[in-house]
Amino acid sequence: MGAMRARRPSGRHRRAEAQQVTYRQVIAIREFRALWYAQGFSLLGDQLAQVALAVLVYDRTGSPLATAAVYALTYLPSIVGGPLLAGLADRFARRGVMLACDLVRAVLVGAMAVPGVPFWALCALVFFVVLLSAPFSAARAALLPEVLEGDMYVIGSALQNMTNQAVQMLGFAAGGAAIATMGPYRALALDAATFLASALILISGVRRRPATDHAGAKPSMWAMTRAGAGLVFGSRKLRTLVLFAWLCGFYILPEGIAVPYAAKLYTGTLPIPVITGLLMAAMPTGTVVGAFLFSRFVAPPRRLRLMGWLAMLSCAPLIVTAVQPPLAVVLGAWFLSGVGGAYQLAANAAFVQSVPAERRAQAFGLVQSGLMAVQGIGILAGGFAAERLGPEPVVAAAGIMGLTCAAVLTMSWAEPRERMRATATA
Incomplete structure (x- = not known):
């Protein structure tokens, strides 16, 4: 998919952009x-x-x-x-x-x-x-x-x-x-x-x-799905960005087995439901902090360079659960994983820039369905494995597999990232 030529904004658009909302x-x-x-x-x-x-x-x-x-x-x-x-x-x-x-x-x-x-x-x-x-x-x-x-x-x-x-x-x-x-x-x-x-x-x-007035015939669901799949997976850049988004299937897995993990961490001090809530809140808390820092203090060009490193951070801290650490360490690891998840901001922005405006609904619909699929399948697989192995090794294994995939995607992203920088500065 060729790079889109940037258009010079009109006077009205420049004035609108100058007025900070x-x-x-x-x-x-x-x-x-x-x-x-x-x-x-x-x-x-x-x-x-x-x-x-x-x-x-x-x-x-x-x-x-x-x-x-x-x-x-x-x-x-x-x-x-x-x-x-x-x-x-x-x-x-x-x-x-x-x-x-x-x-x-x-x-x-x-x-x-x-x-x-x-x-x-x-x-x-x-x-x-x-x-x-x-x-x-x-x-x-x-x-x-x-x-x-x-x-x-x-x-x-x-x-x-x-x-x-x-x-x-x-x-x-x-x-x-x-x-x-x-x-x-x-x-x-x-x-x-x-x-x-x-x-x-x-x-x-x-x-x-x-309601919106529909005068002409609309394409079928299957036709729109095929068109969206061709757009997204026919481009190496878009394909890599989508896989970055779907990486969350690894680091979202711990939330699905938070209750049995809380039962393992129970020492008599805090009730199991409270431990469960703390575990499930750790990653979203890290994501809020990471998203604020990433959007507030990192310039857009640098976000693309840091995206791969943050993606690896979203999975790497989970590996510490292999040594069965106490609750405080687990919460810290899951918090760091959430901070790393802020890379999704850069991936989403790059995806929006790379998809034609008239086809974004098709592309986003396909990505969103896949996003839900990988999260659901990851959680289900995690529960199946945790029933046999226990929650700690399953979370650690998800971290190892996610880190490996993130490293491969980071190497694959280097060339499309440089092309995007060259297009932006042209």
Whole structure:
């Protein structure tokens, strides 16, 4: 794929770029605040539910495999829901799609909060709750550019991404303490309430817009998937960037076996749910810190050079678990792994620059589905191995394999990186 020629910005674009948009200006927009708050409420409830489900399943089964399997269900439905249901946001009014998804998910999670629900029914409810996140996310992503224009959209997207990580960190950390106090069933009921809160915020803060008018025929899902695959995997640069993104399948694995790992670390001082929450919060905390430092103090050209090193950092600290260290060391290692995960900012920016604007939806849809697949498969494989070997060697093995893949990708990235620098300076 040839390099795209950079166009000289027009006078109006230069003036727009000169006017630096602040976070305060973006937050002052009422509709953005509504989308931001709704997303935060929903995500906070989801993190609480993930910890509650992990604790509930492990209490019922005592099986790391069953615990990881249910956790993997929070990733796998997006592989199906992404291509099949995301298009609902283009066929119906986007606010209406978001409201319907919130209300249905509130009912489904409320059913999960009923004590005595059979294990198979719990798994089915988890599957459908996560399945509905695809049209909700697609509708929100399509609505955001209508609410924010120009550089405001960039700043708003960055603010939402940072909020996602912070809420994930808070949800996992506070979730363990909350579940230790109220129990997993009440925590699931609280998650159902967050979906209702999200729906109320959307009704009051986002104005109604008509559905997009489709005059011509649209290509089939399979045609769009083939076109996206040809675009992404036909270019060495894009292929390498996608593999960098999918590397997270290795360093996300420890979250799926956090409960059995917490049971191994239990010494009688902290309850197992609290240890679980701390473990699950360590990586998101590191990601927030790493993303702030990486975006604030590292210049864009240098980010491309550091991307490979940070990718290796995202996996290397996990190897320390092979020596069965205490909780403080494990938390530190997982925190460092999260800091290394900040390389995804550079990979995402390079990917956006390299994909034609009119084909980004196809490319991002394919990458996102693969991202969910590698995370779900990695967690499931980790649970299967942890049931036989224990959690410590499994986490260490994921770190070794991830570090090896990251090193290979870093060497492969050297040539495309230099071409991007040459194009940018031409």
